[in-house]
Amino acid sequence: MSSVPHPLAPELRAVSGRDLAGLLLSLIIVAAPHAARTPWWLTGLVLALYGWRALLALLRAPLPPRWLLLLLGAAAMAGIWAEYHMLFGRTPGIVLLTVFSGLKLLEMRTHRDAMVIALLCFVLIITNFFYSQSIPAALAMCVALLVIVTTMVGFNAPRRPPRANLRTAGLLLAHSVPAALVLFLLFPRVQGPLWGLPQDAYAGITGLSDTMSPGTLARLAISDTIAFRAEFQDKPPPPRLRYWRGPVLWDFDGRTWRMGATEIAPFKAPTGGDARYRYSVVLEPHNRDWLFALETAASLPQDARFTADGQIVARRAVRERRRYDLISIADPAPEPRADPATLRRALRLPQDFNPRATALADEWRRDSGSDAQVLALAIDWLRVSHIVYTLEPPLLGRDSIDEFLFDSKAGFCEHFSSAFVFLMRAAGVPARVVTGYQGGDLNPVDNIITVRQSDAHAWAEVYLRGRGWLRVDPTAAAVPSRIESGLARAMPEGASLPLLMRPELRWLRPLRYNWEAITHKWNVWVLGYDPQRQRDLMAFVGIRDADWRNLTAALFIILGILMTLLVAWSLRRLTRPDPVQRAWVRFCRKLGARGVERAACEGPRDFSERAARSLPRARAAIGRIGELYLALRYGADAPPAKIDELRRLVRELRVT
DSSP states (O other): OOOOOOOOOOSBBBBOOHHHHHHHHHHHHHHHHHTTTTHHHHHHHHHHHHHHOOOOOOOHHHOOOOOHHHHHHHHHHHHHHHHHSOOOSHHHHHHHHHHHHHHHTTTTOOOHHHHHHHHHHHHHHHHHHTTTOOOHHHHHHHHHHHHHHHHHHHHHTTTSHHHHHHHHHHHHHHHHHHHHHHHHHHHHOOHHHHTTTTTTTTTTTOOOSSSEEETTHHTTOOOOOOEEEEESSOOOOOOOEEEEEEEEEEEEOOOOOEEOOOOBBBOOOOOOOOOEEEEEEOOOOOSSSOEEEEBBBBBTTTTEEETTTSSSESSSSSSSEEEEEEEEEOOOOOOOOOOHHHHHHHHHTTTOOOHHHHHHHHHHHHTOOSSSHHHHHHHHHHTOOOEEEEESSOOOOOSSSIIIIIIOEEEEEHHHHHHHHHHHHHHTTEEEEEEEEOEEEEEETTTTEEEEGGGEEEEEEETTTTEEEHHHEEEHHTTTHHHHHHHHHHSSTTOOOOGEEEEEEEEGGHHHHHHHHHHHHHHIIITTTHHHHHHHHHHHTOOOOOOOOOOHHHHHHHHHHHHHHHHHHHHHHSSSHHHHHHHHHHHHHHHHHOOOOOOOOOOOOHHHHHHHHOOGHHHHHHHHHHHHHHHHHSOOOOHHHHHHHHHHHHHHOOOO
């Protein structure tokens, strides 16, 4: 193929420096968010490929040979395989696309190649939403979309100024907004994650685990990530009642607590209670099946189940943001009955671990006449033990309970709950560990409680005959400020805390509250627009049976109406003369009224010169109008000031 592009084939036109700059800017915007999620050497490789192409353009040097690009591509694929042990997962697949974008830049010569890169930019925009659907991410991708469309407009209008191309791109995107809104509202929603997502699509999601060992919750508690939000219909519960129940841990091997087998049980709403709370929860994805509820749940969310130990679990892992409604009762009437096998399980302990803690529990049992007295002695002992609450506990050895209680005397909530349940079991009192969250920050802007990973907590439940399972928080017994005032107040001075919990940054909290209120609305009304909300909207507008057939029919009807209106508006603009042409038509009419009519075959310059000769008194004005019309009609630009001048001259023209 000849290196000289055919004048009638715009797709074969050579790529200009402006086109390359637009493509590079587009690629940098869509690839930049991935840099924080990929190894430094892969990010450096992509930047090196982009920079290499820019340098070749500046130096007007030839592009690298094809064999070199193939070698670089093979080396990049080998490196990605070595890093991720796969090529088509979520992260490795996206990195591979960004590397290929750099290699495509290095072989780009014509607008046909440039169009391929522009389309690849659209694909990379979508990949960013695999990780984040937040408002900043959406705004950044909107900017990227505007830059890409502006660059594509420039491919077809190489002589237009960038500002005009930007205006055209903005107009095109504005035209697409109504159709995008209709698609968002009416396109049939599919419940659950996308079928084609790779196996690693949910890797790296943080949250509670089904195991607990010393240090696990302490590491989680330094995270400021939101776990869920709860919106109450009436007044929210006080901090001391904000126990959000999660996984229940039964089995202990001397160091780690595990859930073990979970038994699904029929749900029975509790009775009695001091207060009843109605609320909705917006739960962030955590790749597990448990749902968090304020103790004690008196209702079940839709498509959820109940376990014998009081957990609420979904039928599938929570891999996307989920909203559900709940009712909870504070301090309900006890359920004194318990399965004997369950009580035996709640007494199991590994042999030959923690002899000092075992001896202490035996002493409590000898000094007590009932399980309730053992429990009272344990709580009194914790209150006077002077154990320090810290996010940085020392490492513990084989007898971790003994070392925590008698040597280090420093730990986080998992240390307290683990030691307490061990002591209860060693004293013959059935007990289990409950993990979840405690507390939550009440936003004064929208009165929604935000629960973060830093609110992760572990407590104990003890079974007393005739009273059933009772919640006992050993952390609250030793450090009451943790429950009443939150994590920051309970920490020793100078302890490491999440960024916005630090006292010196308290002035940022109003900004944070307002931002989180906006984010919650975004999550509920945009990201939370699920099939149920779609059915509710359709019922509101009169479509009762909103199945996929009705939704598809409504979608195509409305899109057809919008397309018809857009085509009619475009045709009206095409048939309506522009301001310059309207001024010229008025000018010709004025001269025609004085007997100087323009012939159909006569051009603007010839007509202006003939009219100036026929009407010598208006020679100067006619000549200026002709010059302005030629410049505005056939020139590269049409400044508004010149258009206004042409209108004024035609309006003021007097021919006698």
